[in-house]
Amino acid sequence: MAKQNRLLDAFKQTKYQVIGHGSRNVQTLIDSLQTVDGQQDSDVYGKGAIIEGFQTKIAQFLGKEDAVFFPSGTMAQQIALRIWCDQKGIGKVAYxxxxxxxxxxxxxxxxxxxxxxxxxxxxxxLIEFEDVLEMDEDVSCLLLELPQREIGGQLPDYETLESISALCREKGIKLHLDGARLFEILPHYQKTAAEICDLFDSVYVSFYKGLGGIAGAILAGDTAFIQESIVWKRRHGGDLISLYPYILSADYYFHLRINKMEQYYVEAKELAGMFNRCHAVSTKPVIPMSNMFHVHMELPKEKVEALFLELYESTGIGLTSSVREIDDQSCYFEVSIGDQYGSIPKETLDRAFNLLDVRLAAEH
Amino acid sequence: MAKQNRLLDAFKQTKYQVIGHGSRNVQTLIDSLQTVDGQQDSDVYGKGAIIEGFQTKIAQFLGKEDAVFFPSGTMAQQIALRIWCDQKGIGKVAYxxxxxxxxxxxxxxxxxxxxxxxxxxxxxxLIEFEDVLEMDEDVSCLLLELPQREIGGQLPDYETLESISALCREKGIKLHLDGARLFEILPHYQKTAAEICDLFDSVYVSFYKGLGGIAGAILAGDTAFIQESIVWKRRHGGDLISLYPYILSADYYFHLRINKMEQYYVEAKELAGMFNRCHAVSTKPVIPMSNMFHVHMELPKEKVEALFLELYESTGIGLTSSVREIDDQSCYFEVSIGDQYGSIPKETLDRAFNLLDVRLAAEH
Structure with a gap:
């Protein structure tokens, strides 16, 4: 724990960080309010121009009939699955x-x-077409997470998505998209959000992953589904009198970064290449499919932490703030590209990776 | 509906309003951030100085061992009752x-x-001691709301509270306080929050009623209870990555207004007196017990709305933005005193009430 905190502290003190948009500090909120008109009315229990306007905007972006803003994706997704289960009368979902x-x-x-x-x-x-085809349990809904975060942000082929979607419609199974990182995968598929969402009956998206907002989520679907979700939102305690602090910041960072996803994707592939050229390192996936990937290292966590501490100090480059143990001999960490990567001088980054590789070769 | 909106519009355009702190617009958030250090770290999933510091402060104010910040009271209270029900193994509560x-x-x-x-x-x-004594159902928890908002903010005697508390402890029933307006009742009881909370096993307080924050709630109790509530907060989708927009504003408005509750209480009693001196008007309770009361009028809702529209325009005084029908011949509205009442010139207010009384006498 002490070493974990030392790595976090050392990471925070580096001049350049390969991941993220920078510190998640209170300035994130203050910045998003700089050009906001203070005389705008607050939203009140889901009503008002701020919340309704944003919901309409995101519904259109996703190509869905209707949308509702939620304080969290946890709440939005449980509710989506509950509605589909109630509708079919089977309290079972697959994911x-x-x-x-x-x-x-x-x-x-x-x-x-x-x-x-x-x-x-x-x-x-990943879940493949055959997994759905051969599933013998009767479920109300299948949830697909695109990208599959916990295995490095992998994605199925687009054709696989299409065939799973067709199969679900045939079998009477609703298809729900965990799109926490949906914006981040559009460059890989070379599709619009609406084209991808069209394969799904309901969709959740998040505003604080690649977009870098503060918190909050949108659930989108047809109007009857969304109306029902609003009732459940109240039941969950999510129908706050005012959600505008999250909505205004979501809107601000949506516009700031929605067109940067291609850049993050290209940079993620570049950075993954640099990791993969090091001894004892491999990324999952080898070629990233979004702005994120996992870095696996064939060294004990403690050795990697010690090595990173030294690297951060001598090069000013921070790679991660925490490393997770896989077993005695290996560990991994997650990389998500944001605004910070692009401002690192190429030679400084190269020097850091050369040093990393030398150290890893000596350890391995 | 159209007339209702006309009343709201007319109310918004009045120069003076007897209720509230003013418009709930986005400026409420901006104001609360004016002196905030943007370099402070965000809270992250319930951890960090901003959330932990505020929880400790409010726990101390309430005289409870521990506290946790929730996005809403709806979520906090359901969770409190769930924990008490699970603990006793009886899924039943009284309120x-x-x-x-x-x-x-x-x-x-x-x-x-x-x-x-x-x-x-x-x-x-109100719920009285006898109601609890004679209750024949076995429940895990009794919830008391102080003040009882929907009947004008009435309060039981303090001795009644003490005897209900003692009875619940004797009967093995947990006592939960819906303290959405707890701060507002301290002047009436002439007690500290901690003295009142000591009668209860768990307490919820809100930051956007009398305090005028944006949203958010605290649930307080002993440490084991609070630790369990944190698990349920995650289940409900309330463990947002960052709650600081609500916490920073709650903290700001807590300090701004916590010592104004006595003033609001005195003003509520004064204003209720003015209403009670009008024809066909009575307040519930006759003498307010906090900053709030209900105004009952023995006239059809439509007549009252028409009369208020005229009154607002001719005097510049707004009494309420909406009136609720009781039956064909009567209606009511809620009054909560905030910062705005104190800035109304006495003679302007007197003139408005004189005119109101003349009009009511003519109608009645």
């Missing part, structure tokens, strides 16, 4: 074993909604 | 028929937590 609902939500779906999960595919690979 | 959980939350408590409610007392009066 990946490393789905956010399965591993990060303290079993909210099960304890609040009594919905069972059917885990498709192995932990370390 | 007033006009409890927020019963009438404003789309049955979240029932649909998400499978908790049944036992309604104590009649709709138009």
């Amino acid at each position: 990946h074993p490393l789905c956010h609902l399965e591993i990060h939500e303290e079993d909210g779906l099960k304890t609040l909604h009594s919905i069972e999960s059917v885990l498709l595919a192995d932990r370390d690979r | 007033h028929p006009l409890c927020h959980l019963e009438i404003h939350e789309e049955d979240g408590l029932k649909t998400l937590h499978s908790i049944e409610s036992v309604l104590l007392a009649d709709r138009d009066r």
